Amino acid sequence: MTTTDAEPLVRLDQVSVSFNELPVVDRVSLEVRRNDIVTIIGPNGAGKTTLIKAVLGIQPVTAGRIHKAHRLLIGYVPQHLELQPTLPLSVRRFMALTGAPETECQSALARTGIRPLFRKSVHHLSGGEMQRLLLARALVRKPDLLVLDEPAQGVDINGQAALYELIRDVRDELACGVIMISHDLHLVMAATDRVICLNQHVCCSGYPADISHDPAFVETFGQPVAESLAVYHHHHNHSHDLHGDVVDGEHPEHVEHHVHS
Template sequence: MSESLVTLDNLTVEFEGRPVVDRVNLNVHRGDIITIIGPNGAGKTTLIKAILGIQKLTRGAVRLANNLVIGYVPQHLTLEPTLPLSVKRFMLLSGRPLSECENALARTGVSHLLDASVHHLSGGERQRLLLARALVRQPDLLVLDEPAQGVDINGQAALYELIRQLRDELHCGVIMISHDLHLVMAATDKVICLNQHVCCSGYPADISHDPAFIDTFGHQVAESLAVYHHHHNHRHDLHGNVVGSGHEECSGHAHH
């Protein structure tokens, strides 16, 4: 059994007496990619913040492995628009040497942007920069809040493929939040459907048949996911192009 990185034990967060996250149990091991899905207001970001220690718990516990290094990719990068900030300077704020920063940028495919202004990056470039910033820490656990936010469909597929590759290379665990159900189903090992509490969890191929999943997302989404998962047996390169074996019948992209 691989090393346990994070254990959530009956984790509960209440705002003004109302549970936003209710009695969540979860175990994340090294090598896992676990994706948390759920409707808006389901408590997904609150759960992530509780794991990171940013959000105080009402009840329950978060247990982290000793000396656990977490790399966090937030949903948005909030910067003062009048403050000039290059990619190089942004990376150096991590406190790591330039060579390590350059290696991380190269690994996420944006080393050519070293001297560019952070303010002028596209959505995809910005997400790759945030991922590089998380990677430079050599994390045991990557925590990603909507990593494909503001990225076009081909870029999203490539980004999820990159996350899988990084998991393999670093042998880290990954927890991510996502709305893009079709792409996530191809990129994750386990899905947790959260709506304050855990409605259902399991392997992507099984979860679309779960009554709780169908209640939360509807029959149409569940059916299209089942079809998608069946056909999505190829990979994407960094530019979103299909590579590898199998049919090129990527039906999920049509449902975005």
């Protein structure tokens, strides 16, 4: 699909979703363009996953409209993936289910840093390895829009920083748009361009550093992130794996996000 940066990949106009006449998502408007990383944060029950499912087209909206670019290709990383533990399933077979050639599957696994796990059982993967496998599966399609529901779930803090760094790199390489869900602004503020605070409705939105001090954010989510957690950047010639351990890097200008409390 070909779009210009000025054309939204997806635009939501006053979208509402109700269950049994109770609003779960209330008149939400947002748009995502190529090269955008938009992070939706909010407490449990805020309607984040419901909103994402509406974008994906698997949850009907009660009111409003969702506009998608023509022939939009979406890659989706779900929050959870329930696999039958008695079903033998290797990483290789899991990737083959995409229908992509094995060379492309291996390339996607290499991009997310888990190619050596090609023949390993998916049931023996760590939380971080599983998240990277799900990301690799989404990347095989070379999506225009990447949708991630809590992509760092089950990953320690340093591993989360490395995963968010990877997401930014993928955005740069594919020139795709990204919609990402998170519970915590402080863990993604260095990796996102724009934040939408959702608690059924949009409480506030804007740049991460500004949002953290917005009265609506503080009222809903607590103290500003600067008072509890600091995120900073530095340049170096190595990288961290999904466990937070130092490994040799291929890109000397790799930027790592470190988190300190």
